[in-house]
Amino acid sequence: APKKEKLGIALVGLGYYSTDLLAPALQMTEKCYLAGIVTGTPAKAQQWKAKYNLADKNIYNYQNFDQIANNPDIDIVYVVLPPSMHREYVVRAAKAGKHVFCEKPMAPSVADCEAMIKACADNKVKLAIGYRCQHDPNIQAVMKVAKEQKFGKVKMINSAAGYFDARTDHWKQKKALGGGVMGDMGVYALQGARLATGEEPISVIAQASTTRPDIYKEVEETMMFMLDFPSGARAACQTSFGINMNYLQVNYEKGWLKLEPQSGYLGNKGSMSDGTKIDFPIKNQQAKQLDEDCLAILNNTALIAPGEEGLRDIRVVEAIYKSVASGKSVKI
Ligand code: NDP
Structure with missing residues (x-):
């Protein structure tokens, strides 16, 4: 496939930070855009679909999330869930072959962080922590x-x-x-x-x-x-x-x-x-973070705040x- 100029991001967990900060920032980014969502709340799926003009095939719930592996529209999964859920969704995203952004705190324990870093390395995907x-x-x-x-x-x-x-x-x-x-x-x-x-x-x-x-x-x-x-x-x-x-x-x-x-x-x-x-x-801290992390993926260069930084x-x-x-x- 030809190299993409803009990467598709799926936000996982549509709470305060996704709704008020990340989705608006994704309207300002140059290297990425909001391509999909993963939510446990059907009413939010309907609202977001209408507001951001999302395709039905790019809307997932926590049960069918792993099928994202077969979706070429999604390059990056951004985990914006409560911290105890970060490990599971980062590992599932890595196994689906997607690059992963994960919100802070990376996870409740060092063992969790190490497992997340390993899963991303094993699946040859990048892992960035949301240290805006x-x-x-x-x-x-x-x-x-x-x-x-x-x-x-x-x-x-x-x-x-x-x-x-x-x-x-x-x-x-x-x-x-x-x-x-x-x-x-x-x-x-x-x-x-x-x-x-x-x-x-x-x-x-x-x-x-x-x-x-x-x-x-x-x-x-x-x-x-x-x-x-x-x-x-x-x-x-x-x-x-x-x-x-x-x-x-x-x-x-x-x-x-x-x-x-x-x-x-x-x-x-x-x-x-x-x-x-x-x-x-x-202008917008989250947009700058998203664009810089996407550039690191597009150019295969070092991330500013990789999983190792979350672990520290x-x-x-x-x-x-x-x-x-x-x-x-x-x-x-
Ligand atoms: P919210 O409580 O507002 O949203 C969390 C969302 O996660 C929910 O709306 C829900 O989305 C989903 N979810 C799935 N399972 C559960 C569950 N058992 N309990 C609660 N929520 C669940 O949290 P925030 O958006 O404030 O925080 C999310 C992450 O983002 C955290 O890691 C937090 O630290 C981080 N954050 C980072 C900020 C930053 O500046 N970098 C600022 C604010 C938060 P759905 O209904 O779609 O399933």
């Missing part, structure tokens, strides 16, 4: 300071990501579906520290808490965790479903950097101690839960 911020030039500016050691070594980081979630009966509050704030907003606080140092943490001590025990019965509402990095840098990180907060502060040997917000959809911005502003314009975070997330359980510092 790594495609944002404002976040890339922070990574560049680390790489170039512009202000010398990182000494201390304060990284926060949280919002007030008013819902009382959602998967984010259920352990079996992969809930808990650590995987959800916590990975943004963690990414802030990892990307600002350009290093992987070697140990962590963490504490979980909740102000709404009637709602957060199975999972934590708030997580505070402190990371040690090989260079000696340390990070104090906070994440919560009960507090609106989103910022990154990095103190280097010879200066500082501040970003607020650090993981917004648009408008991540800040400044550095030498007066440099961090305020790059970005989950390795730390697992250590954080171990620390909460033991009350002690945990080596990573």
Whole structure:
């Protein structure tokens, strides 16, 4: 078959993120388009079919999903389900011979992430994690300071990501579906520290808490965790479903950097101690992520955030839960 110029994407799970962010972004992309959907809700199938002019043959449910293997319109399956379902659908998509995009958090456990990476490698398909911020030039500016050691070594980081979630009966509050704030907003606080140092943490001590025990019965509402990095840098990180907060502060040997917000959809911005502003314009973060990941597939080049990057975070997330359980510092 001739090489395609635009790849067809099927979204799996038509909840908030697919509906409000990814589908609209797929109307702005140049290297891909919304070609299909996978949903367990027939009414959504009808709405999306009409709204996005989808062919009946490109609409699947969770039972007949594997038949997507025979559909040349679909090049990429984008898994936008609750985290506990990511592994199953990434593996089924890989076995169907489709490239896979998977939302964060990659999965609840390191073992899940490793199985997902293996399934994609075995089936010779690419696996990208939906770390949209790594495609944002404002976040890339922070990574560049680390790489170039512009202000010398990182000494201390304060990284926060949280919002007030008013819902009382959602998967984010259920352990079996992969809930808990650590995987959800916590990975943004963690990414802030990892990307600002350009290093992987070697140990962590963490504490979980909740102000709404009637709602957060199975999972934590708030997580505070402190990371040690090989260079000696340390990070104090906070994440919560009960507090609106989103910022990154990095103190280097010879200066500082501040970003607020650090993981917004648009408008991540800040400044550095030498007066440099961090305020790059970005039209649509998800569209940029989708186009860049599709270009990597079309040109067979490296992805910005492959499965291995999702796994790095989950390795730390697992250590954080171990620390909460033991009350002690945990080596990573
Ligand atoms: P929602 O709860 O809004 O949607 C999840 C969808 O998954 C549902 O609407 C449903 O779609 C499907 N689903 C299938 N089985 C279940 C089940 N047992 N329980 C609940 N839903 C089920 O979640 P979000 O859209 O907020 O989150 C989905 C994923 O996207 C998560 O991994 C989340 O972390 C990530 N996300 C990423 C963001 C980012 O900025 N990168 C922002 C927001 C979310 P259907 O009816 O079609 O079957």
